[in-house]
Amino acid sequence: MTLRIGIDVGGTNTDAVVLDAADRVLAKVKRPTTADVTGGLRAALDAVLSEITGVADVGRVMLGTTHATNAILERRNLGKVAVVRLAAPATTSVPPLSDWPGDLKAAVSAGEAILPGGHYVDGRPISPLDLDAVRRFLDGVEADAVAVSGVFSPADAEHERLVGEMVEREYGLPVSLSHEIGSLGLLERENATVLNAALYGVAAAVTEALVTALAERGLTARPYLAQNDGTLMTVEYAARLPVSTIGSGPANSLRGAAFLSGVKDAIVADVGGTSTDLGVLVAGFPRESAAAVEIGGVLTNFRMPDILAIAMGGGTRVRRGSIGPDSVGFRLSESALVFGGEVMTLTDAGVRGGRMREVPEGWRERLDAAPRDQRALAEGLAIADEMVADAVDRMSLGRADRPLVAVGGGAFLLAEEIPGVSRVVRPAHAEVANAVGAAIALASGRVDTIVPAGAGRAAAIERAKEEAAARAVQAGADPERVELVDVHEVPLSYLSEPAARLHVKAAGPLSN
Known part of the structure; x- marks a missing residue:
């Protein structure tokens, strides 16, 4: 059972990939995300399984999902x-x-x-x-x-x-x-x-849907869910900490971008159908946000990737002199001009502007025949370029020596030269980087605590390291291969006794 399936549910598409033991991509598919999310998941799973012959060799299935995020944003099923x-x-x-x-x-x-x-x-x-x-x-x-x-x-x-x-x-x-x-x-x-x-009820429904989908297809593979930091956890662990799945999509894209490109320190732009998420890779992992993160109008302080989202994607609507912020979303394949629809989108603008290297058959003909003021498409593409350049400037923190790794189904929209980065890297399989990131992820655990700065400091740090490793094992890591990947200590001021804030993260490959 050497094959792994990675699935990532996005706002527009649900992507799935199959990787072998050598981390080679054997199959990849994109299917429209459905309103109930689960339908698109099942469709993507069926499609990717049809691309391989060794279905019985699938040992693990990793899922990055928007179920929890959607439940909070839409105030339902809570x-x-x-x-x-x-x-x-x-x-x-x-x-x-x-x-x-x-x-x-x-x-x-x-x-x-x-x-x-x-x-x-x-x-x-x-x-x-x-x-x-x-x-x-x-x-x-x-x-x-x-x-x-x-x-x-x-x-x-x-x-x-x-x-x-x-x-x-x-x-x-x-x-x-x-x-x-x-x-x-x-x-x-x-x-x-x-x-x-x-979110406990949402987590239970997601787990049940995933386990049922695997059983219906005769798969005995062990399921995992993706976390906010680009690592994995077992479904049992996810049932206790469902909020940890909220940032899994962007984190998967960053990890997938690092794996596919071989670049460990870079800015990553994941261009989807609705938005573009920009993040930063540091030693191959997502840079984490140092500020409180707002979710559904509520400030929280658990670890999340430092992500800047802009309303620019393949399905973004183009109007004369402006783009978005609205998008046709998962209806892109029926609404855009290149598909015979009636809505001008950035996908149409990218095709018209020559950004797509290999244009599918019929797209140019349908675009040329569309009764629209297509001068707006060139304006829309220029506006998108300005938005990307501004977002890169905000994420780079003044450094212009890092490359930008372009991933996602809409990555073709990005220009070949972008101010603020050394070069643009377009790796193979970039359109499914998020699913690849889910498939190659490790399991992890972390501890954030306060330790004395004097007597007892060493013992407290050792306890924190042991607890972080134990949490990584609970999340699904192999106990024999867990390693400490981050130990960060910050002195605290204005206390009666000297103390420091300690953050410890442990990670390791999944157990067999």
């Missing part, structure tokens, strides 16, 4: 969450979810409470944990899941763990614990924890 903050008497001036959009809060919240517990930054308890207070709160709400956030729980997670164990034992509800999800910063970590708890 579970009701009881929100427990362990902090009283502190933090009462800013209640949980106070900065959430009203419609999202209404869809998610089963009730919020600030209860005794939590710790100071040096590990001292703010107040004794009161499990009876947690019980009284939960007895008065109807919830599908519970989200627990303690002050400085990344430094000391004891109170969160005790509450989580009690809820699972006495109430039988799934529990989302903030120290497993976010980093320092109570409100943003709490937000991410609540979103994670609200």
Whole structure:
């Protein structure tokens, strides 16, 4: 069972590839993403399986999906969450979810409470944990899941763990614990924890759909889901941390771009049908965002790739003097002029402007015959070039010596020379780089905590390294091949005792 299938669900297309043990691409397909997402996934899986003969040799299937993102953006299929903050008497001036959009809060919240517990930054308890207070709160709400956030729980997670164990034992509800999800910063970590708890039902539906799709096709392959940092996790791990799939699409594209091009430090432009995502590769992995990330109008602080998205893709509508931001999306193959449709898109502009090296049969003829003011196409392409140049300038941070790796189905739209980069690299199989990124990914685990700067520092760092490795194994990594890939320590100021913030990441190949 040496073959792997990588699948990535995008806003316009669902891509799938088959790789062999030597990481060679044996088959690749693109199918339109469907409104329910799952239909496009099944179609792509069927199409790529039809391209190979050794279906029984498929040992793993890796999926990068937009299910969780769509659920939050569209406010649908979200579970009701009881929100427990362990902090009283502190933090009462800013209640949980106070900065959430009203419609999202209404869809998610089963009730919020600030209860005794939590710790100071040096590990001292703010107040004794009161499990009876947690019980009284939960007895008065109807919830599908519970989200627990303690002050400085990344430094000391004891109170969160005790509450989580009690809820699972006495109430039988799934529990989302903030120290497993976010980093320092109570409100943003709490937000991410609540979103994670609200997505448990979505995660279960995705897992069931994937497992069922494999079983229907006679595949005994082990399924995995892609994470925000370009690594993988088992479906069991994803069931606990579904929020970790939100940034998987851009991360897959970055990892796939690094693999296909052989370039480890570069700017990557993934041009899809609806948008173009720009990110930065550092040693072959996505550069992570240092700022809080907004998801559906909510600020969160879990690790996400540093991505700049611009409203420019193959399906972007072209009008006289402007483009987008609207797109025909997955209806590109029926709406664009080159397909016989009636909407001017950037795909039409790219064909008219000679950007596509091999134009499919019939496209030019249908484009020439279209009754449209096609001078707008040249203007639209020029506007797109300006948008890309501006985005590159924002992502490069003043460095102009890195290449740009062009991937995605709309990569042909990018010009051969782009200001701010040394050259444009167009690797083979670039149109399915996102699916390739899913197929070649490692499994990983990370820890973000606070350690003393004096006595006990070395022991605390070793514990963090062991925990990161253990989390990587939980995500599916081979215990014998897990390695530490990032250990980052930052001193903290204005504390009674010297301390430092520690981030540790471990990763390794998938276990057999």
